[in-house]
Amino acid sequence: MSSTGQTYFITGGNRGIGFELVHQFAELNDKNIVIATTRSPARSEELVELAKKFTNIHVIDLDVGDEKSIDTIDDQLEKIGIKGIDTFISNAGISTSLAPTLETTSAIYLNHYNINTLGPILVFQKIYKYLLAKETRKAIFVSSIAGSLTNFLPLHTTAYGQSKASLNFSLIQLAKELESEKFIVIPVHPGAVATDMADAAIAHIKEVNPEFYEAVKDSMLTPEKSAEGLVSVIEGFTEKDNGIFYDYKGEVLSF
Template sequence: MSAQAYFITGTNRGIGLELVKAFSNLNKSNIIIATVRDLSRAEELKELSVANPNIKIIQLDVGDEESIGKIDEQLEALGIKGIDVYINNGALGDSFDSLFKTESKTFYDHFRVNTIGPILTVQKLYKYLLAKQTRKIVFISTMGASLSNFQAINTTAYGESKAALNHAVLQFGSELKHENFIVVPIHPGVVETDMAEHSLKSFKERGPAVMDMLLGQMITSEVSATSIAKLVESLKPEDSGKFYNYKGDDEAY
């Protein structure tokens, strides 16, 4: 397997951190560009980068346009000319209440981080992806954003911002098809993360049955990330635009 360059957002913990490990372990010659919003909260990642020099850490807040604008200078400092795979994992998931109780700032924050930021990041990374032949763009999404398979679970601003992101996936896939890009969203499963823990607390108060269902589907970040890594490596041009779960099954938008 030839070495590749991966750009992964939101890697200080959870799925993102495990994705860094998974792609680094696939080939120690791979270059993993791991982004974090706050370097002071990424101790495990920093220790990992010391042990694995192929892991490079840069600062990026996908919800901040000014931060996105600093990607070029950081990649230039690392000598990165091309990127094979961009994985947008960084997200905000803090909206699990009724629409009637959700404030406007909650909507703005979720769309800024989960929808607009990832789109602007693709705009910035486009020239780097174009420099390679792999050209894979992957967005970690959620089945909570599905319209045709809607579940009566209050994901509110989180689910709606991810649904908007899924629409962007389809448009990116259409616009970049002639350049042989592969663009997909992936549902990572119900993963044991801080975000999941927060949502379960909310569901416990308002819907115990929902909480029990989610607990029954729970998987670890390592299982999710390892499965996603295998799926990403197997993606082909004809897969572009499909909505996958971490197991590699097609899902409904």
């Protein structure tokens, strides 16, 4: 085992892909420090139990859709003694509507934008100085192919897809802005993952587009498998990858 480790900050670490990323980065090296965020540590029993098993995991309270919560990041990191972060992984997000455009309300659009687009950027603004304190400077954002304008999915991703497309746009800009500071800013598509959040989408696909469902059903990933691929590609990213959209297998995707 290496005598040195890396520090990771992972939002939405209490379930699904985020939970597996926390687990796998903590297990990768016992010298790693993994900061896992959740909106409610008291209700994140599995994550709290994982943190008891791996003492290099620290659980903090964060709601990425709430600016007041985001403003508490510094105080919480100070209590842990964190001065620098090597890799920031923005994973927290929502997908709560599968309505078509004509039936999607402004409240649904705004909620997705607030949590999936604006929240990750505002959290990054807080984490920026901690990344600047290290040489690694990786900022990884879990996006989705649903936000790709080129590889458009034949589904009602509507508010979710729009929020991810907006996130991707922001990341292209951020990658250019921070290129001179040697940051590595990358959106990643985790694959089609069988999580609680995806259950409704899978049922919807089966109902409205059975042919597409038949084409993708056998390619569905477990959170463990998706995270395994993401850990591998994230660890391998270098400055030449800055601003490129990748999937969990390390394949380049089109914006």
